[in-house]
Each structure stands twice: as C-alpha cells, then as structure tokens.
Amino acid sequence: MKKLGHQDPLWVKIIIHTLLITACLVTIYPILRIMTISLRPGDRLMSTSLALIPPDATFSNYTAALFEKDFFLWLWNSLVITLATAVIGLTLASTSAYAISRWKFPGRNAMLIFLLGTQMIPAAMLMVPLYLLAAKFGLINTYRGLVIAYSVSAVPFSIWILKGYYDSIPTTLEEAAMIDGASRMYTFWRIILPLTTPALAIAFLFNFMNSWNEFMLARIMLPKSGMFTWPLGLQSLQGQFTTQWGVYAASSIMISIPVVALFLYSSKWLVNGLTAGSVKG
Amino acid sequence: MNSQVVLTALGQVSGTVFWMLVGFLLIEVSIWAVGNKVLKNKNTLVAMLVTPAFVGLGLLLVFPLLYEVVLAFSNMNLYHFRNPEFSLLNGLENFKRVFTKPVLQTTTFFPVLLRTFLWTSQVLIHASVGMLLAMLLNRPNLKFKNIYRAILILPWAMPQVISALTWRSEFNFEYGFPNILLNKIGLPGIQWKADALWNFIAMVLTNVWLGIPFMMVISLGGLQSISDEFYEAADMDGASGWTKFQKITLPLMKPVLAPSVMLGIIWTFNNFNIPYFINEMKLESSEILVTALFRAAFNFSQYGFSAAFALIIFALLFSMTLIYVKWTGALKGVTD
Numbered sequence: 098m099k100k101l102g103h104q105d106p107l108w109v110k111i112i113i114h115t116l117l118i119t120a121c122l123v124t125i126y127p128i129l130r131i132m133t134i135s136l137r138p139g140d141r142l143m144s145t146s147l148a149l150i151p152p153d154a155t156f157s158n159y160t161a162a163l164f165e166k167d168f169f170l171w172l173w174n175s176l177v178i179t180l181a182t183a184v185i186g187l188t189l190a191s192t193s194a195y196a197i198s199r200w201k202f203p204g205r206n207a208m209l210i211f212l213l214g215t216q217m218i219p220a221a222m223l224m225v226p227l228y229l230l231a232a233k234f235g236l237i238n239t240y241r242g243l244v245i246a247y248s249v250s251a252v253p254f255s256i257w258i259l260k261g262y263y264d265s266i267p268t269t270l271e272e273a274a275m276i277d278g279a280s281r282m283y284t285f286w287r288i289i290l291p292l293t294t295p296a297l298a299i300a301f302l303f304n305f306m307n308s309w310n311e312f313m314l315a316r317i318m319l320p321k322s323g324m325f326t327w328p329l330g331l332q333s334l335q336g337q338f339t340t341q342w343g344v345y346a347a348s349s350i351m352i353s354i355p356v357v358a359l360f361l362y363s364s365k366w367l368v369n370g371l372t373a374g375s376v377k378g
Numbered sequence: 379m380n381s382q383v384v385l386t387a388l389g390q391v392s393g394t395v396f397w398m399l400v401g402f403l404l405i406e407v408s409i410w411a412v413g414n415k416v417l418k419n420k421n422t423l424v425a426m427l428v429t430p431a432f433v434g435l436g437l438l439l440v441f442p443l444l445y446e447v448v449l450a451f452s453n454m455n456l457y458h459f460r461n462p463e464f465s466l467l468n469g470l471e472n473f474k475r476v477f478t479k480p481v482l483q484t485t486t487f488f489p490v491l492l493r494t495f496l497w498t499s500q501v502l503i504h505a506s507v508g509m510l511l512a513m514l515l516n517r518p519n520l521k522f523k524n525i526y527r528a529i530l531i532l533p534w535a536m537p538q539v540i541s542a543l544t545w546r547s548e549f550n551f552e553y554g555f556p557n558i559l560l561n562k563i564g565l566p567g568i569q570w571k572a573d574a575l576w577n578f579i580a581m582v583l584t585n586v587w588l589g590i591p592f593m594m595v596i597s598l599g600g601l602q603s604i605s606d607e608f609y610e611a612a613d614m615d616g617a618s619g620w621t622k623f624q625k626i627t628l629p630l631m632k633p634v635l636a637p638s639v640m641l642g643i644i645w646t647f648n649n650f651n652i653p654y655f656i657n658e659m660k661l662e663s664s665e666i667l668v669t670a671l672f673r674a675a676f677n678f679s680q681y682g683f684s685a686a687f688a689l690i691i692f693a694l695l696f697s698m699t700l701i702y703v704k705w706t707g708a709l710k711g712v713t714d
Contacts (some may be wrong), residue, residue, distance in 0.1 A: 104519055113514050114521075120511055127587070130555055131544050143553050147562075170383065177387045181395050189431040196427035203421075208428070215439055216641070217695050219648040221668040222688035225449065226442035227677045238392040248398070249434040252567040256431065281423055310537045313650055317676065323383070326412060328539040335543050342547065349540045360535035361528055364595065 135159065143342075154297055158343035159351070168348055170323070171330035177307060178240055178326065182247040183304040189248075190255035191293075195285055197256065198263035199271075212253040220313055228317050238321045247313055251307040255300040262296035263289065269345035295366045302363055309356070327352055402430045449685035456679035472686035481670050481687060482678070485662040491694075493578065494647065494666040501642040503586050505635065508593025513627075515594075516601045527598075534591035545584040549656065574663035581656045581664065585649065593638065600634035601627070636706040640699065642698035647695055667691045 105113070129149050136154040137144065139161075143153075162168050197205060227246055236242030266289065274284045290297070312328040319325060322333065331352075334345040406426050413422030451469030454462035480486050484534035512531060515523055533541060548554040557567035570580045608626045617625070653669045665673070671691060675684035 105517055108661070113517055117511070117514055117526045117530075121526060124532060124587070125529050126555070127541075127544065127548060129535070130548065131540075143477070145553060145558050145561075147471060147555060147558055173384065173387065177391045181391045185395065185398060189434055192427045193431040196424045200421070200424045202424050208432070214696070215435065216644055217648075217692070217699055218439065218443065219668045219688070219691055221648075221672045221675075222446065222692055222713070223439070223442045223652055225681050225684060225688070226445040226671065227438075229449075229681070230442065230445070240387055241394045243467060244391055244394045245398075246438060249438045280623055312539050313654075313672070315575065328537070331539065331543060335547065345547075349544065353536055353540055356537055357532065357535040361531065362529060364535070367595075368677075 098292070110231065113168055131346045131349055134343060137343055158347035159247055162344045162348040162351065166334070166344060166348070167322070167325070167330060168351070171325050171327040172352075173292050174240070174319075174324060175326040175328075178243050178247065179308040181244045182251075182308045185244075185248040186251050186255060186304040187301050188260055190252050190304075191290070191297060194256040194259035195263055195289065198260045215253045222263055224313060224317055227314065231318055236318070238319060238324050240324075243308075243315060243326075246318065247308040247311065250306040250311075251358055255303060258300055258303070259293065262293050264308050266292055266307060299363060299366050302359065302367075306356070306360075386512055402433075405429055405433060445575050446685045450689055452682040452685075453684075454681040455683070459681075462682065466683065469686070472683050473690070475683055476687050476690055481674055482662050482665065485665065486669070489613075489663075490665055490667055490670050493664070497578075497582065497585075497653070497666050498643055498647045500582055500586055500589065501639060501646050502641055504589035504593045504646075505639050506588075507586075508590050509597045509631075509635075511590070511594045512597035512601055515598055531591045531595060533588050534595070538588070538651045539655075541588055542584065542651045545580075545587075545652075546658055549580050571618055571659050572661075574661055577657055577659075577661055577664040581653050585646065585652045585655055588652065589642065589646065593642065596634060596638045597631065600631045604630050632706075640702055640706075643702065644695065644699060647698075667694075 133149050133151060135158050136156070137151050138153055138155045138157060141151070141153070190283065196202075197208060231237055231242045231246070236243075236245070270288055270292075271281075271284045274288055275281070279287075310328065311326075312332075313328055315326045319329060322329075325333065327348075331345060331348055334341040399644075406429075409426050409429055410422060413419045413425055419425075448464065450472055451466065452458075452462040452555050453466045477487050481490060483617070486520075514520075515527055524610050537603045548556065551557060551567055551569060551571070554570070556570070560567055568576050570576050604627065608630070609622060622631060648668055650668050650672065653664070654672070657664050657669070660673070662670075671684055671687050674680050674687060
C-alpha cells in the first residue's frame with residue numbers, strides 16, 4: 098500500500114510543522130492572556146508584562162467572581178433558558194427533518210429554500226418587532242419571553258444538519274420494519290432516532306450554544322440585572338473596565354472551559370454533519 | 379441567588395414549555411383529524427411532522443418580519459411610541475431618509491454600506507487561510523495532528539461574547555498586548571479604539587482570528603473525504619503538486635466550499651458581536667450595517683425608520699446571496 102508508506106521529505110516536514118506551530122501560537126496567545134489576567138492579584142491588573150504566568154499568581158479573582166458577584170445567578174439564568182429552548186428546538190427539528198428527508202411531498206423544495214432564507218435575516222432586524230411584541234405581551238424581564246424567542250432560532254440550521262444525517266441512513270431499514278408490521282412512527286422512534294443519536298447530540302449542542310451565547314436579544318429583553326444571563330453579566334463586569342478586569346477574566350475562563358471541552362469533544366461529528374453528502378470521493 | 383429565584387425560574391420555564399407542548403399537541407390532533415379522517419390524504423403524517431416547526435418559524439420569524447414591514451410605514455419613535463401613525467407617506471419618508479439623511483447622527487448610508495462590503499470580504503481570508511491550514515493538517519503521517527487541530531479550533535469553540543470582550547480589552551492603548559508588542563520592537567502604540575481606521579482594522583483582526591477555524595474544519599472534512607486514488611493516479615502520470623491542487627483538490631472541494639463560503643458571507647455580513655463590542659467608543663465611522671441598525675433602533679429609538687433601514691439591509695443581503703447561488707451553483711446538492 099502506497100498510502101501507508103508515504104512520507105514527506107524532512108524539509109517539507111519542517112516547513113509544515115513551523116507553519117502549524119506559528120498558527121497555533123497566534124491562535125492561543127490571546128486566550129492564554131485571559132488566563133494570565135485572571136491570575137493576577139487585584140492591585141496588579143494593569144501591567145505591561147507579557148509573561149504568561151505572573152510571579153505572584155493568585156486565585157483571588159476566581160473566589161471574588163464566585164462569591165462576591167452574581168456568577169451563579171447568571172449561570173442559572175442562562176442554564177434554565179438554554180435547556181428549555183434546546184429541548185423544544187430539537188424536538189421540532191428532528192421530526193420535520195425526518196419528514197423532509199424521507200418524503201417527496203409538494204412544497205418540499207420551497208421549504209428547504211425557505212430554511213436557507215431564514216439564515217439571511219439579520220438578527221438585528223428582528224429586534225425591534227420582537228421587542229415591541231414582547232412589550233405588548235408583558236414578556237420583558239421574564240424567562241418566558243426569551244425561551245419563546247430562542248426556541249425556534251436554531252431550528253432551520255438543525256433541520257439542515259439532521260436532514261443530511263437521515264439521508265445517509267438507508268431506507269431499507271424502515272422498509273424491513275414495516276414489512277414486519279411496524280408503524281411509521283414506531284420505526285422512527287425505535288429505529289431511526291437511535292441510529293441518529295450522534296446527529297441529535299450535535300443538533301442539541303448547536304441549539305444549546307445558540308441560546309447560551311446569545312447577547313443581543315437578551316440585552317433588550319432582560320434589562321433588570323437580577324435576570325441577567327452570563328453574557329450580560331460579563332459585559333456588566335467589563336463596563337467598569339479598570340476595577341473588574343481580573344474578575345471578568347476569571348469568570349470568562351470558568352464559563353469557557355466546559356463549553357470549549359464539550360465543543361472539542363464533539364467537533365468530529367459536527368464536521369461530519371456539516372459536510373455529509375456534499376463530497377462524493 | 380436564592381431559592382426564590384430558582385423557584386420562579388423553574389415555574390416560568392416549565393410552564394412555558396408545558397403550554398408550548400399543549401399547543402403543538404392541539405395542532406397535531408387537528409391535522410390528524412382533518413387529514414386522516416376528513417380528507418383521507420396520504421401526506422397527513424408528513425404534515426404532522428413538519429407543521430410544528432414551521433408554525434414556530436412562522437410565528438417567531440415570519441410574523442416579526444411582516445410586522446417590520448408594517449412598522450416601516452409608521453412614524454414610531456420615542457415621541458410616538460404609544461400612538462404611532464401608519465401611512466404610506468410615513469413609509470416613503472422612512473425609506474427616503476435611509477438614503478438621504480444620516481442613518482445615525484452624522485454617518486450616511488453609503489459609507490456604511492461600503493464598509494460592510496469591505497468587512498464581508500474578509501471571508502476570503504477565512505477561506506484561504508482555513509484551506510491552507512487544512513491542507514497542512516491533512517498531510518499523511520503528520521505527527522501531533524490532533525494537538526494542532528484542537529488548538530487551532532479554539533477560537534470557534536470559545537463563546538463569541540467572551541472573545542469579543544477579551545479582544546476589546548486587549549486593544550487598550552497601554553495594557554493591550556498588540557501595543558505592548560509594538561512598543562517592545564520600538565514602534566509607537568496604535569489608537570485602536572479612538573482612530574476610525576485602526577478601529578476597523580481591530581474589528582477585522584478579531585473576526586479573522588474567529589473565522590478561520592470554521593473554514594479550516596470544513597475544508598479538513600472535505601479533504602479527508604477525497605479518495606486517495608485520484609492523487610495516486612495523478613502521481614503515476616507525474617503531475618506536480620500545484621496541478622494536483624488545481625485539477626483534483628479544488629474541483630472536488632467545491633461542493634463543500636461553495637455552501638460554506640456562502641454561510642460565511644451571510645454570518646459575517648450579519649455579525650453583530652464583534653463590531654459592536656470592539657467599537658467601544660461607538661465611533662460612527664466604524665459601524666457596519668447591522669450595528670448601525672441596532673443603534674438607530676435602540677440608542678436613538680427610531681423604530682419606524684430603523685424598520686425601513688432593516689428591510690433595505692435584508693433586501694441587499696438577499697439579492698447578494700441569490701447572485702452568489704446562481705454564480706456558484708452552491709445549492710445544487712440541497713434539493714436532492
């Protein structure tokens with residue numbers, strides 16, 4: 098096998114590794130900087146040092162973030178809103194993606210084009226009508242308003258990903274089950290859904306991230322600080338730049354680490370979902 | 379944070395989810411009753427599966443969009459918030475105002491438009507650097523590949539608000555690392571926040587840093603699904619690396635790249651967080667269309683006007699995408 102034995106000559110290898118290491122440094126340096134800032138003691142937040150670990154590193158910013166700020170409140174607000182919306186969004190997307198993948202019905206292409214079209218609506222464009230509607234229905238400063246508003250925002254893209262996955266599952270599976278007398282919904286529930294677990298996980302993650310990281314709508318719908326989600330909370334820390342930089346950095350790190358870990362863990366499937374069916378090698 | 383907060387949240391959220399589910403159930407039952415019992419239509423199940431999602435999208439995307447059209451024909455602003463007037467004349471006035479008067483305090487529509495195009499063109503950098511990194515990572519028997527990949531993907535994995543706020547503080551004149559680095563090599567620091575041009579460059583720098591990983595990951599996925607046989611055949615014919623790239627890699631990558639670049643363009647054109655946060659001093663000279671729209675609506679309370687403004691932005695993006703789709707055939711694989 099040629100493929101297994103194939104090796105780049107040494108000088109090519111050196112160039113490749115040099116380029117990749119440079120790219121990695123450029124990528125990771127700003128991230129490491131947040132870590133540095135979070136470890137600095139409160140009286141040395143402003144520093145022109147470029148060292149990554151300060152000589153007098155301390156975790157005081159972390160304890161300040163956890164116990165003096167509303168860190169847990171922000172996380173809790175984000176978490177309830179996000180989980181509820183992800184569950185609703187995924188339910189809606191998984192069933193309709195299945196229908197779009199399996200049946201050629203009138204209006205199907207129009208639906209697909211519509212789903213793509215929704216991606217073109219600038220989020221800022223919906224702010225005014227959503228705000229006015231929310232105000233009219235008394236949904237400002239409620240969890241309810243954001244749950245409703247977020248619930249379908251990730252649906253078009255999730256349908257897109259899931260449809261690609263369903264397409265890759267042979268229909269013979271369902272046909273066999275139906276010959277045995279299973280109903281269409283039973284087949285979907287017991288055979289198709291378990292097979293698409295990885296795709297469902299990705300769609301769930303995507304729905305989750307979408308609401309978890311959202312800033313603009315939350316800014317408008319939740320003016321009261323007791324209702325802040327974490328992006329609003331972090332921004333309020335950074336508002337008074339000079340005093341809260343360290344606490345901001347510590348909070349950012351505590352919020353990022355689980356999200357980043359989850360993302361790295363699942364990124365392989367995410368890519369498969371995004372490129373499924375587009376390349377036929 | 380106390381038990382009161384927890385209970386309120388749980389009560390509200392579970393109530394909302396419950397009523398939404400009841401609503402969907404009602405929709406399902408009525409479709410089933412009408413479709414299956416009355417019409418005996420074979421597509422009833424399809425309708426049942428598809429309707430909830432599209433009702434949701436209709437209520438939360440299409441309806442606000444239509445409401446926006448209505449608003450564009452009103453004079454709603456801070457003084458006419460409770461009693462807006464709707465008339466054709468107001469609409470014409472709003473649409474005319476977008477092109478003839480400042481959209482914010484001083485800046486007018488066309489400079490912002492031009493800047494937005496310039497801003498969007500950075501997708502070219504995302505795509506080409508992303509592709510280059512993907513090709514490096516895709517070399518056979520590359521060591522530490524997974525480590526490189528994990529590091530390079532980090533900007534995409536980080537919550538965007540955090541990246542934006544963090545970069546914003548790094549553009550501090552005295553304490554941000556770009557200026558410290560410049561000072562170390564003997565150059566003067568840059569006014570990243572106060573100078574219009576440098577503020578725009580700061581926005582682009584941040585967004586390039588953020589945008590490359592998506593394109594890299596997508597390209598890597600595409601590259602890995604190209605069969606080695608093509609390259610082996612080309613090797614036998616004695617093709618050079620550049621020929622192989624041109625004749626095999628690029629054409630086979632097109633079905634992956636064309637739609638991803640399209641998404642990249644749409645996302646960048648509509649990107650709010652980076653331009654909004656990096657432009658800390660609210661320089662009108664570095665706004666792009668969506669941030670200008672947001673400020674027109676929520677800082678200056680020009681609701682009717684900003685509705686007209688929003689419709690124009692949407693029409694622009696829509697026609698741009700349409701042209702792109704016609705030109706590249708990016709949607710060929712979609713409707714199969």
